Amino acid sequence: MIKIILAEDHLVVRNGIKLLIDSQDHLSVVGEADNGNDVLSLLRDGCEADIVLSDISMAGMDGITLVEKLKEEYPAIKVVILSMMSSSQHVFQAFEKGAWGYxxxxxxxxxxLFAVQHVGKGGRYLCEELAMMLVEKLQAAPSTDTSVEDLISQMDISERELEVLQLIGEGHTNVEIADKLFLSKRTVEGHRQNLIDKTGVKNSAALIKLAVKTGLIK
Structure with a gap:
């Protein structure tokens, strides 16, 4: 039997989840809470649970904070987040703090029901909708298979332009770069514009962002 505490401040939603879980022979709701503080109170009063199924947005103590607290005080209890929040930021944060499912x-x-049972057996779970969202984001992201050397060759960036790019990334002005490389300010401005043109970005800020992301500068 997998014993579950429900942490959900909307009574109608909580009742619906409780009815679903209690309809299963091997699952049981052993406690209900409006927020994270209530969950901790239940546990401190002797309630024994294997899983806490928790919302994120709750007054008093939110779900992410609850994950953190349970990991510290009750590490054997696994938390599964059930939330309206579907951003990758919330997902990453939940798992980083110690959640077992989202x-x-x-x-x-x-x-x-599958997720609760899977986590109860020691597995981790990310729902299909979120998993596909993250896959689509990865597919849309620029490929990182291209080496730095290949990028330099493809963009036809010279060694001097790479030197200028590195100094731009370090926050130096055109005048400072000119002094360091013994060039004229106009020449440095020319290199900066060439870099913007070759990389296809709009401005220097975007140039630095691209250079860091692709490994052209560190």
């Missing part, structure tokens, strides 16, 4: 609230009943 589901969005429009998840199907079957997937919710």
């Amino acid at each position: 589901l969005v609230k429009n998840v199907g009943y079957d997937e919710l």
